[in-house]
Amino acid sequence: MMKPIQQLGVIIAVILTLGSTAMAAEGGNPKKGKHLYKKECKACHSANSEGPELTPMAKTMAQWDRFFTRDQHKSKPEVFKALSEQELKDIQQFLYDHAADSDQPQTCG
Numbered sequence: 001m002m003k004p005i006q007q008l009g010v011i012i013a014v015i016l017t018l019g020s021t022a023m024a025a026e027g028g029n030p031k032k033g034k035h036l037y038k039k040e041c042k043a044c045h046s047a048n049s050e051g052p053e054l055t056p057m058a059k060t061m062a063q064w065d066r067f068f069t070r071d072q073h074k075s076k077p078e079v080f081k082a083l084s085e086q087e088l089k090d091i092q093q094f095l096y097d098h099a100a101d102s103d104q105p106q107t108c109g
Contacts (some may be wrong), residue, residue, distance in 0.1 A: 028093025
């Protein structure tokens, strides 16, 4: 039988795990996000373009979350400022849903 302190540790670990998954682009529409990603991001993030080539599979779900919550496109912040909060959520949801460690990884097409 587990000691109460161990039980508490397990409960906290489960909550943190579920919480981080639930945080991912809450309220984003991945279909709209795919369209916006192709329209707004692919111009600079394709082969032989200004930025590095990026696809949803270029990062894990956690890495995409960090990009949208912490990095916020530091190399060119005006890109994020030009998009609405909902558009950013939609793009984030698309990238998260198709990240390298997701159930449906994809390149973007």
